[in-house]
Amino acid sequence: MNFKNEREFAQKLDRQDNLAKYRDEFIFPKVNGKEVIYFVGNSLGLQPKRARKYVDEVMDDWANLAVEGHFYAEKPWWDYHERFCQPLSEIVGAKPTEVGVMNTLTVNLHLLMVSFYQPTQKKYKIICEEKAFPSDQYLIQSQVGFHAKTVGFDVNDAIVEINRREGEANIRIEDILSKIDEVGDELALVLIGGVNYYTGQVFDMKTITEAGHKVGAYVGWDLAHAAGNVELKLNEWGVDFAAWCSYKYMNSGPGNVSGYFVHEKHHNDKDLSRFAGWYGHNKERRFLMEPQFDPVHGANGWQISNLPILSMAPYLASIELFSEVGMPSLIAKRNLLTAYLEFVLHEIDKETPNTQFEIITPENQEERGAQLSVYLHGQGKELFNYLMKNGVITDWREPNVIRLAPVPLYCSFEDMYEFGQILKTGILNN
């Protein structure tokens, strides 16, 4: 498509957009009395209007039924989590029995590593990406430290990072594959972010998963920036486990519960360790308070505690929107919207001689989702402050990268055009 950096053109794309009506499902903060252009849905998604109704329903049931709400609430609490399995399975390409919701992301990754990181003196290494999200780095370091003491291996060579090549922004798939081969038998686990939070690079999860399995390692994915953003086929790819937070692209609310995936091939594996709790126990017998743990079949057998219903309620509201829209339409709009933003950036770059933009996110649509990370050469944090003051909410990372997430559920083409104009004014007038 031949794009134009004109308001009328952007408005025309909005009129042709089947998903445009979903914008009205969300609440936008206002700056100077105007709804903001929101580019940080990869950090915290906007509040769906229908979330409040779901929360109110729980508050009312709690008020009116108290403990009886477990069984007699509008949506009973004792199996509230099961409502997520079908819609979530469609988002991540899994079977409903392979997914669940509980805790928060880093906690779930720790718990899944109880099952999928059981190092020995010979097989103890973990491959991850260089400059992974800090929580993932701390997670892996602490897991390695925890096991090294009892198993007896060297913590110093246990974590193998895949590096970017000199002068390159993204990690090359061939470097990941050759590193997996090189570590070979000693590799216990590959754990990488499916979409890199900083650059927006999407990894070829299928190929990497296969390569990890070939050397006998487990392969898990942190899907914080992938779930609800890119196409996932966790079951088909044979991924062993995965987890994601729900408050980024999935709009569930601040710090809300995490989703997780355990492949069906592991559901009957009695040798896998897991940390258990009563909500993972046989559903029909849970309240009989028996001493012997008998896990629910499937991913819900990894559940531990009573469910945080008040958190889950807004998540359920937002996931309903995903079921209505479906990932294929969302991805189609995402590609067009991201391409339009990229075009607008190139146009504004030409019109601002004192600044040079460098988009570090891959150009190829297969290798990116709803995010462009842009180096603003010649600009500093004042530009970011200008954008924020003028109703463009973005994310700034040192040294001078802004991350822009044109989220297809609620961002419009006109937003992209308008952003370009504000950016240009900010650069030329500062």
Ligand SMILES: *Cc1c(COP(=O)(O)O)cnc(C)c1O
């Ligand atoms: C956002 C994010 C997290 C956050 O983890 P929480 O446990 O939910 O705080 C972890 N890892 C990655 C890759 C992320 O993008």
